[in-house]
Amino acid sequence: MSIDIDPLREADGITVTDHIENTQFEVYTDRPVDPRRRPESDHYFPVDASVAVETGAIEIPRVAVVETRDRAGSLLSRGDGYQMPDGTYHVGIDPAPTKLYLAFDAGFSVSTTDRTTRIDLDTPGTVALGFRSLHQTPAGTITTPTDPESLVDAVSLLGSSLQTTSPERSFPTLRGHPPLIEPGEELRVPKRVEPVDSGVRIVVPPEYRYLYPVVSLAYYFAAEVVPGDAPRIEGDGWTYPLEPGFEERTARVLRQSFHMDCLARTEGFYPVDLHEREATSLDLDWGRLYDLPLAARLGEYLDVPFEAVEPELPQWTLTTDIRPDPENVEMLPFVAGELSVVRSPETVTRVDDDEGVGGGFFRGEGRSSPSAKAAATDGVDLDGGEFVRGGASPAATRGADASAERGTVSARTEFVRPEPVDTVEHAWIGEGVPLGANKATLDAYYRRLEAGQVEQSRISVLVVCNDEQMREEGNVADLYGLRDMVQFDIAVRHDLTREEMRDALASDVDFLHYIGHVDDRGMQCAEGYLDLTDEELEIGVSAFLLNACQSYEQGEALVHRGSRGGIVTLSDVANSPATKLGRIIARLMNGGFNLRTALHVAKRELITGHQYIVVGDGGTTICQSRSGVAIVLDLSEETERWIVETEMFPNGPYGAGSMGSLNLKEMGQDHYIPAKVTSKSVPDQQLRDFLQLETVPMFLSDELTWSDEFRDFRVQE
Structure with a gap:
């Protein structure tokens, strides 16, 4: 079972451990309790585990909204302070590290402080507590030939994980993770992966550049994808063209339909006071739309001109560029599951072909060239004596004493400049190192699924500082662990030898914050260099920040050998802004931010943040934020x-x-x-x-x- 429920030892209540999500939290009672297993059917909504306790109060250590339903599931009240008379109730508390539901027969009151939410029963009695993991795992793996004509059948099954075709599928916990895809000689579909008859068809030419951008639509609409000449979406009696402007139109359909589902779902199980519903200028019969089948509802959504909806839409979170190559097919379920806007660029601007803009920085013969110096420091004057974390420069560097013949990154690396995006985050799938985007990798995404079965609830952070002049950033250890109800084990180590660094990398550490020198020879240690591309290295570190010059290749090696993701540099970085960025990232990761969003915030503060990118799974976190989001x-x-x-x-x-x-x-x-x-x-x-x-x-x-x-x-x- 993915969820363990045990009595607390030093307080009254229970501790709940979700081994899939690596979360643990406490639920307090007003007396000692002995939780006993109860049927999951005790609860109105589905749960993974259920126990019953005898108590007069339930309290959780966070400010939450309490939602009360009657025996039949009708919503009676929702808020953080109210009273209910005697009755039989199903109660949900959100947010919590898992979905948390209560069931009991009693009148009760809800109250909150600045840090807690409490439910007091008028008469103490039996309370059933149900918990559902927020994690969704794939139901199986589809094997398919990778040519576009065959691949459409696999993409048509991405929506098989949807737990409903109602507008409530706009809730993440009701979408589920799409089934995985892997190359094979023939189509093989696990029995657990069954198509959902949504009535929606997506017609695209059988080419990767058309198929890849519709994967999020195929997933969210549970659509059948079929080959055809003119790209379009079809339902019973309606057709919506996807040209001209194919990729832009697919993005618009995703954003518009998702927004309108979020408005329509207020007519269903969750008739909440939703700001976006109150603020919309769309004059539609939302109750009627809610009751329509998915295909008919989508057709009516798309009858509304995008220009009428666009002013209401939030900035979308993620755009993913997937090069139109067959080797990228295994990434499609992960991209679709994130509801990413998808583009599939056939051509790409290579930095060394970019009329010399940035060429000296990334491909220069030596770091002393004016273009290399200007780009590497992003405006910092090295000749003025600024201490940097790069190679041979007028001052000490974070790139150790690499020779002037070495480029900023190995000549094996090809830099590419993706087209700009209008989303908060940007990921890149394909060959090349993307400037300003998350270099996503398949092995990192698979580790997202394997990130469960924790053996301990404490979060481990290792800060390694391998240079005496960078000790100021080593103080970031003070910034980790500044959290209530989240337990951290924090270690700080200095001047590690190669063998000590090997052992540190192999250890089961949630986050490695490395401060020191890196160049194409590897990480500098007390007596030399440790090259992380060494095939014999064992990597146990889950996530990392390599805050040193030109650390991309070393960080990429960490991901290939076992890490989920991390933040690395593409160039020499001046020491003082690098120190500042390191402290920002430390606080953000400690606060529950994922890697991509943390770097997005850091870039707002520091222009030098653009010298950093995320490698691997940019959605990696080391803990949950107190608010969830x-x-x-x-x-x-x-x-x-x-x-x-x-x-x-x-x-x-x-x-x-x-x-x-x-x-x-x-x-x-x-x-x-x-x-x-x-x-x-x-x-x-x-x-x-x-x-x-x-x-x-x-x-x-x-x-x-x-x-x-x-x-x-x-x-x-």
Whole structure:
């Protein structure tokens, strides 16, 4: 079983461990309890594990929304403070590290503090607690020939994981993970993978450049994909063309249909006060749309011009570029499962063919050339004595003492410049090192599925500093573990030898923060270099930051040998901004951000952040954020009141379509994720109380700070 439930030893209540998601949390009671197994059918919604306890109260250590339904499942109340009379109730508490449901027969009251949510029963009695993991695993692996004519049959089955065809499939926990795909001589489909008859067909020419961009649509619509001449989507009695502008139109269909599903689902199991529903200018019969079959509903959605919907749409989170090559077919389920906008570029701009722009930086004969120096430092004046983490330069470097003949990255590496995106995050699948995008790899995505079966609930962080002059960044150890209810084991080590570094890399560490020198010989250690491309190395580290010059190839080697993902550099990096970025990444990872979103925030603060990219699975986290989603604040002051702009990003199990609400009096409505929420005229004290709830990154006057550092700050005129 993926979920273990045990009595607490030092308090009254239970501890819940989800071995798939690597999460553990505590549920408190008002007396000692002995949990006993109960049927999962005790609960209105599906659960993975259920126990019963005798108690008069249930409390969790986080601010949450409590949703109450009657015996038949009708929603009665939802909020963080109310009372209910005697009755039989099904209660959901969200957010929690797993889905958490209660069932009991009693009147009760709901109350919250700035850190807890509590349910007090009028009469103590039996309470059934149900838990469902937020993780979804593939039902099986489809084997298929990789030519486009054959591949359409496999892509047609990506939507087999949908647990409903209603608008509620816009919730991440009701979509499921698509089945995996692997090359084979003939199509073989596991018995557990059964097609869903949604009534939607997607017609595309049998070419990778047309097939790859529709994989997210095929998944989300449970659509049958068939070869044809004119790209289009079909339903019973309607057709929607996907040309001209094929890739842009597929992206628009995904964004528009998802948005409208999130609005329509308020007519179903979750009739919540959704901000986007209240704010929409679309004059539609949402109740009728909710009751329509998927294909008919989609047809009516697409009858609405995109221009009428576009102003309401949030900034989408992820674009993935997949080169139109057969070797990339195994990546398709992972990309579709993230609901990524997909492009399939046939041509790509190579940096050394880019009329010399950046060429000296990435392909120069030596680091002393003006173009190499300017690009590597991103505006930092090396001749002024700035200490950098790169090779032979006018000052000490993070690239050790690599010779001037060595390029910034090995000549084996080819840099590419993907087309810009209008999403928050950008991933690249295919040959080449993408400037400004996450270099995604198949082995890293597979490790996402294998990241379960934890043997311990504590999160391990290893900070390695292999240079005396970089000890300031070594203080990042103080930034890890600054969390309530999350236990960290943090170790700091200095000047490791090659053998000690080998042992450290092989250890079961959740996050490695490396500070020191790297060049094409490897990581510098106390007595030489350790090349991570060595086939004999064993890698146990899950995620990492290699905060040293030109660390791309060494980080890529970590991913190929066992890590899920990490952040690396493409060039020489000046020491002071590298130190600052290292501290930013440390706080963000400690706060539950994934690698891609963490680097996105760091780039807002530091222009030198563009010298870094993510390799492997950019969705990797080392712990959950307190709110589930990732939150970034922008504050501006107006006469002792504040304008608070909050960006909420999908994160881990809290994917696109999750709901969230801010604990501000002015913000009583829910929002679907991703969202950008603006709260105006927030009183000073109310803001300060709000910032006490969780430590999050925030920008004041466009400068990054943190909510726990907010004091009597006033924006300077």
